Amino acid sequence: MSDTTLGRPNAATSATSIIDDGRTRHLIWLLPVHAIVWIICAWLSRGNLDTQGDMVENYVWGIEWQAGYAKHPPLFAWITAAWFRVFPHTDIAYFALSAINAMIGLLGIVALSRRFVPRRLAVIAGLAMAVSPLYSNLAIKFNANSVLLSVWPWTAYFFVRFMQTRSWLAAIAVGVLAAAAVLGKYFSIVLLIALFVAMLARPAWRARFFDWRVLLVAAAGAVVLAPHIHWLVINHFPTFNYANERTGGSFLAAAARFCVYTLAQIGYLALSFVVTLVLVRERRGEAARMMAASVAKPTLNPDLWWLALGPLIVVGMIAVLSRTQMASVWGMAQWFAIVPLWLAVLDRAGFSFRPERAFRTLVCYWLIVFVAASAIGYIGALRNTDDAAEPRAELAEAAHFMWKQRFQHAIPVVAGSGHEAQSIAFYSDGDTRYWDMSKPETTPWLNMADLKRRGALFVCSELDAPCIAQSKKITGAMPVSVAVSKHAWRRSLPARHYLLFVLTPLY
Structure with missing residues (x-):
């Protein structure tokens, strides 16, 4: 006999779900603790904000409250200036901004996961991605790349919500957040193209293209972008000139660089892959093979596959066609849907999870990070490196x-x-x-x-x-x-x- 009748779970299934949700609901608080850990570890390991000086540059731009700056659009500079209107001008306060930005992105990943998997699994998505270098040590350097960590997942969440519900509020949110992503970095055109392709690729979503609410998406985005577009016109597009300096070279060199870029992405995701497996109750070898297969087989979950792999496909096409030598950190925000994809595929295949293991796993991770951060800071001081001294x-x-x-x-x-x-x-x-x-x-x-x-x-x-x-x-x-x-x-x-x-x- 089926566990469900007329689409409703039986009493035993409902009770189990309630118990699981009760056990895992508190795990969401591990994300703020994770942020605090990284604030302290950044302070221990770094004698300055960053060697390149990007973070102090953000500040001196932002306090002028311009609609654009010579190198980049203005979002991350505005955020920096607003933050330091409230908080003291110290390194640890800046690291707090960086860590909170990453945490907001992780909460966006949890919200996105909730559209596809049960709540008890959605939390795992945020926790598994939290240990990736993308949302930890790389995220501590707040700049045009890392600001997208908070914006892209929430843009994708409201996009999916609009596709699934046709909510006019979700449509406006998509437009606002998509424009905010562009104001963070023009690289966000990758996200917009990827979401558009995902909409066309999925029959159920394709119908939304002809929904009048799409006009709300465009209108909301246009309103948010209007001041920056006006600034671009009257200043003769200086940021475009800066971006153009990053292109050039041969197609072969660009293709080779994209291969290196892709390998780097695999490295960035390796620890998240391992943590997800740790939380699988049993048959981990089979689970690992299925997680790997989910990347190669869109049919296992087409909706999430397009969200997870679409940005990488778009990056590859743009990089090769424009002959851009991609830096691996440019795409640090693009993996908001990869852990949700793994979880959805495993859940549909009947794998069970033990989310409570996340606490012990993260505690071990934090201890390792504390030791490593202290060692890096001490050795840097001992060697008189620029970062430390x-x-x-x-x-x-x-x-x-x-x-x-x-x-x-x-x-x-x-x-x-x-x-x-x-x-x-x-x-x-x-x-x-x-x-x-x-x-x-x-x-x-x-x-x-x-x-x-x-x-x-x-x-x-x-x-x-x-x-x-x-x-x-x-x-x-x-x-x-x-x-x-x-x-x-x-x-x-x-x-x-x-x-x-x-x-x-x-x-």
Whole structure:
């Protein structure tokens, strides 16, 4: 006899489901704990926010609240500026922003999974993806790539909800979030094309293309994108020029690079694959083969297959046709549907799970991460690496102290060597702005007249000869030499030397 009658589960099945849901509902709280773990581990392992200086650059852009910037559209810079309107200008507060951004994306994966699998399994999707480098150590560097971790899963969730329910609210949400994804990075065109292809590929979804509510998707997206499009037009599309610099080369080189890109994606997903298997109750070898088969066989779950693999297919086509040398982290947000696909296929095949194992599994993972983070931080300090020893916050403290002693107010504008100057702006009370003296067109909110009227501090690394020469020319001042060192892991690290040039404000 069937376990169901007229599509309704019998009492035993319902009772089991209720018990399972009760056991697993609390597991969702492992995601905030996971975020806290990574905030602490990032602080332990890193002496600075990031070696490349992307995170301080986000800040100095965002506080100007422009509709676009020289390199990228504005979403992640806006988020950074809004965050630091509330929170202190410290490394650990920035790592908290990064971790919460990743957690929001993981909750989106859980929500998406819930459209295809029972609640007790949907939580597993978020937990299994949480251990991937995509949502952990790579996510800690908040930039144009990682901001998509939170936006893409929720865009896909509302897309599926619209396909399944025809809800007009879901249609508006799809439009808003799709536009937000584009405002995060133009690479999000990959997601939009992939969702469109998924809609056309699935007969039940294809009918939505002719639904009047699709107009709501387009209208909502247009409203959100309108200010940025206007900015692009009046500024002659500077971000397109920056993106175009990433293309070029031969088709063969682009194809080879895409193969490397694909292999990197497999590596990023390996740990999530393992954790999913750990939570399978039995027959794990068979489960592993079925999970691998789900990637190669769309028929096992066509809806989720298109959501999971569609972005990779689109990336491959665009990369080869445009001869773009893909960086593996560009697609870090694209795997929002891969664990839901594995779970849906296994659930349909009758595999049972033990979600309660997730707690012990994650505790073991966290302990390993804590040990590794501590070792990385200590060894970096021991070896005096740039990441560990460059005294960006300490330089900012020294610069602000010198300026306030002279003028009794905060530094109004800072310029000079990129990372150093931007760090002085970040580690401030929020009143210091940044001017790019080597490419002033990228910071059009300030000009030389503003600097002469308000005053400015120019900071140069002692090895940055072009910065020193230009700072002397602009300020006409003799430099103040400062030696600054960082203290970490009960060690005083070797001092770094900088030159400060003061452009005295006009009163």
